[in-house]
Amino acid sequence: METAQPGQDTLEGRVILITGAAEGVGRAVASACARAGASVVLSEPSETDVGDLYDEIKASGGPEPAILPLSLEHASEADFQGAAAVLGETFGRLDGLAHCAAFAPFLSRIDDYDASEWERVIRINLTAPFMLTQACLPLLRAAPDASVVFTSDRVGRQGLAYWGAFAAAKFGIEGLMQVLAAETRESGSIRVNSLDPGILNTRLRMRLYPGENPRTHPDPATVTGAYLRLLGPAGRGTTGASLDAGKATHR
Numbered sequence: 001m002e003t004a005q006p007g008q009d010t011l012e013g014r015v016i017l018i019t020g021a022a023e024g025v026g027r028a029v030a031s032a033c034a035r036a037g038a039s040v041v042l043s044e045p046s047e048t049d050v051g052d053l054y055d056e057i058k059a060s061g062g063p064e065p066a067i068l069p070l071s072l073e074h075a076s077e078a079d080f081q082g083a084a085a086v087l088g089e090t091f092g093r094l095d096g097l098a099h100c101a102a103f104a105p106f107l108s109r110i111d112d113y114d115a116s117e118w119e120r121v122i123r124i125n126l127t128a129p130f131m132l133t134q135a136c137l138p139l140l141r142a143a144p145d146a147s148v149v150f151t152s153d154r155v156g157r158q159g160l161a162y163w164g165a166f167a168a169a170k171f172g173i174e175g176l177m178q179v180l181a182a183e184t185r186e187s188g189s190i191r192v193n194s195l196d197p198g199i200l201n202t203r204l205r206m207r208l209y210p211g212e213n214p215r216t217h218p219d220p221a222t223v224t225g226a227y228l229r230l231l232g233p234a235g236r237g238t239t240g241a242s243l244d245a246g247k248a249t250h251r
Helices: 024-035 047-059 077-091 115-141 164-184 203-208 220-231
Strands: 015-019 039-044 066-069 096-099 146-151 190-196 242-244
Touching (some): 024 039, 024 047, 024 220, 039 077, 047 066, 066 077, 077 115, 096 115, 096 220, 146 164, 190 220
Parallel strands (some): 146 190, 190 242
């Protein structure tokens, strides 16, 4: 397993789309990208989900952010294509796509896993990232040095009990990353990698492990350097890699 080392990368002049931007890793990555000079596009199901972050970034004096309302659970293929069309009309290209949204409702034995919940988890964590990436490929190809970063997870590289559909989806993300990296490697204009941020102090973690003291885990801001490296010029030449943002430990 490789380790992505944080770097002092500039993203000035780059347009970066971040899913799951309202909280956790997505919010931290969006804030870090904005501070690094990027024009960030904040994606969540509703504008109100990221309204405060939009105001925060705008007040900081950097490039004005944009909001792209999009439900990963309910959006149709036409919705994803429409979202990409809006980005194209607004920016003309997309320099980076950071898939940071994640959804895991519970931990459960396979024996007891509800099929409808399985489909929901797979949809949000695997199918939707595929559909969004597919829709954005023309915009990514329009950029001179584009990067796609899929947020992975340790359970998507080594299956662990009770993680069910979330683990299956993250294994799928690893496969999707490798396939897309292989398909775009020859052109060299799009870099595609996955990044495991490790165990962090997030609402997702607290929901799944309510008995834990969340302060024992690092803040999501501690892993943003690895995302900046992959999204920026320092990541040139790196594609098809499964990277580790820090010292992730077994759950």
